Amino acid sequence: MADYDYIIIGAGSAGCVLAERLSASGRHKVLVLEAGGRGRSPWIALPLGYGKTFFDPSVNWQYQSEPEEALAGRKGYWPRGKGVGGSGAINALVYARGLPRDFDDWAVAGATGWGWDRVRTTYEAMETQVSADGTRQGNGPMQVQDVSDQIHRANRHFFAAAKELGLPVTDNINGAQSEGAAAYQINTSGGRRMHSARAFLAPALKRRNVTLMTDARVERIVFQDRRATEVLLRHRGRSVTLRAGREIILSAGSVDSPRILQLSGIGPTETLQRFGITTLLNAPHVGGNLQDHLGINYYFRATEPTLNNVLSPFLGKLHAALQYALTRRGPLSLSVNQCGGYFRSEPDLVQPDQQLYFNPVTYSTSPAGKRSVVRPDPFAGFIISFQPSRPTSRGRIDIRADDPKAAPLIRPNSLATEEDRMQVIAGGQLCQKLMNTTALKQLVERAMAPDLYAMSPDDILADFRERCGTVFHPIGTCRMGADPATSAVCPRLKLHGMAGLRVVDASVFPNITSANTNAPTMMLAHRAADLILEDAV
């Protein structure tokens, strides 16, 4: 006897969407297993609470990547959300669908049925876009808020700089013209985080056919006759086995989904053998194809007040807190990332190759626990930063022991291709061009070290190696594709070579999208639910 029809592993960005979609008809019993807690911290709901959850082990797995020679021997800090909402509960709330070509490239890479025209309809079904004047478009649960009326006025210099360079400016980064300088849209509603836990899981939990188990860490999936049938987990200190009647759906994210598969005997044979795990399926792509965005900040002291002047002094903080308490508006209701957008570093490129951020605030990202990441500096300052949009280097995430509690081995293989190194230089030079406009020069009192103005192309790359960091968008470690020789799951997201198991989260992206990955992950889960239900009849 099955305990549930569908067992979803992980209540993150994808898992919460799945739980709602799969339970909506009332015909299926759905269980969601989440290793972390309920995600009720007030710092999760508060948009600017980001800085508090960034180093908080109660809601954050706090992984680390291996030291990389290409990054001056440095390890990377990899926050991942732990608890209901997953990484969507601790992320910076930037809502970016990605560019149409990103998804057409998915289809070219073997993800048949995932081209732009198809996924656009899923985005439209999933979202309600709310403009600054409150006009609503769409009827989906995921509220996407235009906050262009609330961003700090210092941002006007960024828009002026883009215009001065003849670069596009857009009022809707998720609209028909997505390219150019933009105020980021964020997934909030009433000034509170609108992650998939709030938009999808919370209403689903009112149904009798949905069960959520927190503090339920899945250790392995059990297969019988090449079919996934059960999950083994630790729940509040006890070992529990649960059986799925229809399917097990792995939504533990790009770090943990490949890990759970490898611990279950699905992965590269050599890796499994090394740790004494019996290979059920030699699947070299489980853990491979890791892609991520790397980004870097350049800091400047400003000639006019910025958010630092609001958020650093005690009275400014008090004012912002009162404004938030009374109106649910103001700086605390916004992302740490206010403006930016998709840009071409050269006009003749076929699509934008850089994502920029322009933030009217300065802070230092310092080692875990030493300093809050968004404690603003006590002087006026701002940041410009870039991330190359479509890196071509490929890394891996693997187990490092036959032990569900052992931290994963994360090897990003950053900057391994010449193209990626050139993209870094192109991004740095684009920032230099913007900073050399009259519009932005008038905002600069002086560059804070290292000085972007003084950098040669070689300096840009050397500095990037010294200071860049992940922008927290790992994807691809269980990539989808039609060919089992080059992918882990098929375009219907079923594991190649085994029945009863799908992977539905950011790990199945064949290629990274050009911007932030949360919206594409939720879109993917929304469409995946349609595929699962189609197969259920």
Ligand SMILES: Cc1cc2nc3c(=O)[nH]c(=O)nc-3n(C[C@H](O)[C@H](O)[C@H](O)COP(=O)(O)OP(=O)(O)OC[C@H]3O[C@@H](n4cnc5c(N)ncnc54)[C@H](O)[C@@H]3O)c2cc1C
């Ligand atoms: C600090 C940070 C900032 C970010 N900023 C942005 C942003 O501004 N905009 C944007 O679009 N994207 C952003 N991202 C990326 C985005 O949030 C992720 O791409 C997205 O949330 C991935 O969703 P997922 O469903 O694949 O995984 P997750 O949301 O990470 O969900 C995985 C879930 O599985 C659970 N889990 C793991 N292992 C187990 C297990 N063994 N048993 C049971 N449960 C398990 C985890 O606890 C987690 O809840 C950010 C990410 C981070 C970490």
